[in-house]
Amino acid sequence: MKLSLDHTPAHLMELPRKILIGDNVIESLGEFIKDLNQNASKIAIVTGHIVQAKAGKQCRASIDGSSLKNSWHIVTDASMDSVNRLQIGLEKYSPDFIVGLGGGRSVDVAKMTAFRLAKPFVSAPTSASHDGIASPFVSVKGLDRPHSIKANSPIGVLADTRLLSQAPMRLLASGCGDLVAKITAVRDWELAREEKNEYFGAYAANLASMSAEIIIKQSHKFRSNSIFGVRTIIEALISAGVAACIAGSSRPCSGSEHLFSHALEYVAGNNCGLHGERVGLGTIIMAKLHGLDWRQIVRTLKEIGAPTTGQEINIGEQNMVKALLLAPSLRPERYTILNKANLNEQSAKRVLKDVDVL
Numbered sequence: 001m002k003l004s005l006d007h008t009p010a011h012l013m014e015l016p017r018k019i020l021i022g023d024n025v026i027e028s029l030g031e032f033i034k035d036l037n038q039n040a041s042k043i044a045i046v047t048g049h050i051v052q053a054k055a056g057k058q059c060r061a062s063i064d065g066s067s068l069k070n071s072w073h074i075v076t077d078a079s080m081d082s083v084n085r086l087q088i089g090l091e092k093y094s095p096d097f098i099v100g101l102g103g104g105r106s107v108d109v110a111k112m113t114a115f116r117l118a119k120p121f122v123s124a125p126t127s128a129s130h131d132g133i134a135s136p137f138v139s140v141k142g143l144d145r146p147h148s149i150k151a152n153s154p155i156g157v158l159a160d161t162r163l164l165s166q167a168p169m170r171l172l173a174s175g176c177g178d179l180v181a182k183i184t185a186v187r188d189w190e191l192a193r194e195e196k197n198e199y200f201g202a203y204a205a206n207l208a209s210m211s212a213e214i215i216i217k218q219s220h221k222f223r224s225n226s227i228f229g230v231r232t233i234i235e236a237l238i239s240a241g242v243a244a245c246i247a248g249s250s251r252p253c254s255g256s257e258h259l260f261s262h263a264l265e266y267v268a269g270n271n272c273g274l275h276g277e278r279v280g281l282g283t284i285i286m287a288k289l290h291g292l293d294w295r296q297i298v299r300t301l302k303e304i305g306a307p308t309t310g311q312e313i314n315i316g317e318q319n320m321v322k323a324l325l326l327a328p329s330l331r332p333e334r335y336t337i338l339n340k341a342n343l344n345e346q347s348a349k350r351v352l353k354d355v356d357v358l
């Protein structure tokens with residue numbers, strides 16, 4: 001039998017080479033870098049003030065112990081201005097690795113700068129709040145589009161569960177919001193295959209779905225056992241990021257619920273909760289539109305302490321409706337349930353009321 005391969009478009013899968021998870025692994029940052037490249041001699045660390053004060057000393061001991069020259073850079077926001085400043089600052093220094101040590105801001109700015117300078121990037125998250133930890137996707141303000149863009153995948157991920165468990169519970173809950181989102185993201189992707197003949201990667205889709213399912217099954221244990229919660233959530237976020245690496249697109253991780261989140265930021269400005277909190281709300285709504293079990297999503301989010309109404313993140317009814325109507329236009333090439341549902345003001349209000357998110 002002759003296999004027909006001519007209709008399968010090629011796509012590149014860039015995966016992290018090393019992932020280290022555990023208590024106090026930040027103390028082996030130097031060895032971790034040397035394991036990735038024995039010839040590495042200098043690194044740049046991108047971080048925030050609080051994380052530097054908390055973990056800087058442990059990092060430095062390990063980096064110095066591995067004879068790595070290091071320069072530290074503080075970022076205060078995830079914007080293209082920060083990326084541009086960092087890029088100029090690092091051009092001459094030319095580090096062998098750029099390390100993003102911190103929350104979403106530090107990881108995103110470091111990832112984007114590493115991409116622009118064509119340097120390997122190491123992700124060292126200190127909060128389990130979103131899936132950019134292991135994915136090639138980056139979200140910074142000041143880009144010409146409202147959604148995330150593709151940079152390079154991290155070559156290494158170092159997740160210190162002790163540091164992660166010290167982060168505020170709200171960040172962890174936000175991470176759960178970004179994980180339950182994979183249910184509707186994968187369903188949107190399937191819909192695009194069914195109705196638009198879009199490429200669909202079953203393996204990547206299953207991996208992303210698994211990250212959401214484990215959170216749905218285990219969330220009742222997270223509050224009473226925070227160590228178990230942190231470990232489960234960080235592993236699920238890394239798996240989801242790897243699913244995006246395998247897919248070569250953000251499809252398995254980001255669908256209509258992410259478009260809704262971007263639209264909320266657009267209509268409500270900065271003061272509208274964290275990424276995963278908005279995405280969690282979006283997942284409830286899109287699950288309803290898909291005819292999925294949206295009550296299960298609500299239950300999971302409540303169990304972990306994530307918001308399930310707009311009010312909890314300062315969004316009123318008018319902006320919820322506006323965002324829901326605006327969402328599909330933010331990324332016209334990404335076919336989702338919102339294209340199929342083709343909501344108007346009246347039907348948008350009805351859906352929001354049906355799932356009790358107002």
Ligand SMILES: [Zn+2]
Pocket residue numbers: 130131178254258275279
């Ligand atoms: Zn996300």
